[in-house]
Amino acid sequence: MIAEKTGAIALFEAVQLLKGAGVADPATDARILLAHALKTERARLTLVVQEPMSSVALAEYETLIAARMARQPVSQIIGLRAFYGRDFRVTPDVLDPRPDTELVIDLALERPFERVLDLGTGTGCILLTLLAETKATGLATDVSTAALDVARGNAEALNLTSRTEFITSDWFADIPPQAFDLIVSNPPYISAQAMQTLAPEVRDWEPHGALTPGGDGLGPYQILTQNAPRYLVPNGRLIVEIGFDQGPQVAQMFEQAGFAQVAVSKDLSNNDRVVSGVWAEN
Known part of the structure; x- marks a missing residue:
């Protein structure tokens, strides 16, 4: 490229x-990165692309394209990902929020709640979206302090710090006794074997601890279903994202743990994506 x-x-x-x-989608990614380099909205690109680029913008664009050629995700390159109509800061310390995860939000909003626990919060996209859409308060946990720092920043950007708490915790280990109406989680669920088949954008750039627990990928669901009842009010709900082939196994774990109204919900691609259940005290 030249001036x-x-x-x-x-x-x-x-x-x-x-x-x-x-x-996979070079035209879309190139446009997103060009808008970022030009410090303009993507919708305005057609109005400015015929103009000469400054040397500064051109150099920045070259750097952005080189990063994408190395298969770094666009969200990491520009530092943002849109989720449920809001922008969330993204770094290599957190998972890139995905459209399929918005199903967790849709299902959670079907019933009222006042207090939410988000386990493995990452960017905080699930919890912070739920708080932004309601008047609820919430607790975000993650074993990664770097991820919690990202979530805190997103809470500040969305003016939700007054309704959000953050705790470094390995699942439920350091959560003090308290009751929640709703527990949500997008846990690591990719099997060790499937990790080898992931696209470079995921395999090489996203935190492995947030992608896979090792083994068959189902371990976190045993932890969630066995421990969530101690933190749920009567008729409180547990809602978790799953891998496309894990619906039957995770639903069985919910039922064995004593959850009622267990449901497996499908995403827009018609794949099993979320399992939910209601805790009814026996």
Whole structure:
């Protein structure tokens, strides 16, 4: 790339480079990164791409494209990911929020709640979205202090710090006794074997501890279903994200732990994605 190049030419060249690097959607990614380099909204790109790029913007765009060619996720490169209509800061210390996880939000909002526990919060996208959509308060936990720092920053950006607490905890280990109407979690669930088949964007750039617990990937669900009842009010709910092939096994764990109204819900691709249940004291 050379100076005095228009955005349109830079964009065309970037698409070719990303295509050659095996990026799945090179045109979309190149446009997102160009908008970031030009400090403009993506919707305005068509209004400015015919103008020459400054040397500063061009150099930044080259750096962004080089990072994407190395298969770094776009959200990490620009530092943001949209989730349920809000932007969340993303770093290599947290999972990139995914559209499928929005199903957890939809299901949680079907019934009222006042107090929420989010286990393995990462960016905080689940808990903070639930708080932003309601008047509830919540507790976010993660074993990673770096992830909790990201979640705290997102809470500040969304003006939710007054309704959010943060605790470093390995699942329930350091959570003091208290009761919640709702417990949510997107735990690590990818099996050790499946980790080898993941796209480079996930396998090489996202925190492995947030992706896989090792083994068959089901270990966290045993912890969640066995311990959640101690922290749920009567008729409180547990809602967890799952892998596409884990529905029957996780639903069985819910039932064996004593949960009622156990349901497996499908995402927009018609894959099993969320298991939910209601804790009714015996």
